[in-house]
Amino acid sequence: MCILDQQGTIVGERHFLHGGAGLAELGDWLLSVAGTVTAVAVGIEVPHGPVRVVDSLIDRCFVVHAINPKQLDRLRDRFSVAGAKDDRRDSYVLADGVGTDRRLFRRLHVADPRLVELRAWSRLAEELTEERVRLGNRVHHELWRYYPQMTKLTDDIAATWFLELWTIAQTPAKARQLRKDT
Numbered sequence: 215m216c217i218l219d220q221q222g223t224i225v226g227e228r229h230f231l232h233g234g235a236g237l238a239e240l241g242d243w244l245l246s247v248a249g250t251v252t253a254v255a256v257g258i259e260v261p262h263g264p265v266r267v268v269d270s271l272i273d274r275c276f277v278v279h280a281i282n283p284k285q286l287d288r289l290r291d292r293f294s295v296a297g298a299k300d301d302r303r304d305s306y307v308l309a310d311g312v313g314t315d316r317r318l319f320r321r322l323h324v325a326d327p328r329l330v331e332l333r334a335w336s337r338l339a340e341e342l343t344e345e346r347v348r349l350g351n352r353v354h355h356e357l358w359r360y361y362p363q364m365t366k367l368t369d370d371i372a373a374t375w376f377l378e379l380w381t382i383a384q385t386p387a388k389a390r391q392l393r394k395d396t
Contacts (some may be wrong), residue, residue: 257312258308280319290304
């Protein structure tokens, strides 16, 4: 994140983690430097990926503007002809662009409450899918260590039928005691 004053001078630069605590810290920092949300215009490259960042800023009443990556690439040429993508430079370019070329940016607004709810459910589904994969990988690793036969049954270790089977046959010794039809 880069904050510029009205003359284009850097007032502050910081890096924030993507997550609840990092986003709260971002909003607090912006307020501490600017004093009020009305004094801040935030620029962000097309908000399809960092939805949580945009939602967090809009929820705190910041004005957020999005720009197309191609346009940002052209604005980047003002400051460096190298063309290499650099997050620090991009944050500066976005801040400068919002100040000088706001017409190129699209202002993002709070949407219909149903869309806000849909986005929240969509984010939750994405997070739960990531968590399922993460936990499935952990289970696979543990099974591989002491019960590798189980890992050969399926690629989807988190499948309900597999977890039920594992509950019945928790170890190779227990599996040997079971009948095939069980």
